[in-house]
Amino acid sequence: MTTLLRRSLLLWDAADHDAKPYTATFIYRVCDPFAVRLLVPDHGTNKVAEVVFARVLLIDGFTAPTGDGAVRVEPHIVDRDYMTLxxxxxxxxxxxxxxxxxxxxxxxxxxxxxxxGSERPRVNAELDRWLAEATL
Structure with a gap:
């Protein structure tokens, strides 16, 4: 069974259309089913920022702007072939x-x-397993 998914994705800086794109990596772990991780390199420092946010933001963001916190996902305002993060x-x-x-x-x-919609039972089962091991 797959427990980890990775997908490379190009990100373009919305403020600098001529800048080199960022090759980011999305990561999804079955053991953390509510979250996705996005690794974004910094061209200037060669460091990588890790942004963790709810998978549901990606799911809902295809149809309408989502996210009131630090992360926002939405359809591109002009071109439906793109998304804005x-x-x-x-x-x-x-x-x-x-x-x-x-x-x-x-x-x-x-x-x-x-x-x-099936994340909660999976998390509860993992917690039950952990509790059973911890209390032995």
């Missing part, structure tokens, strides 16, 4: 564009291993 990679957040199709494929793959 606002991420806390800077103090004020940074807006990126990415292609819709690879992002959709990643979400579909995550839902194939943990269907949306």
């Amino acid at each position: 606002t991420l806390p990679t800077t103090r004020d957040g940074k807006e990126f564009y990415t292609e819709r199709r690879p992002l959709q494929e990643f979400v579909i793959d995550t839902c194939a291993v943990v269907p949306s």
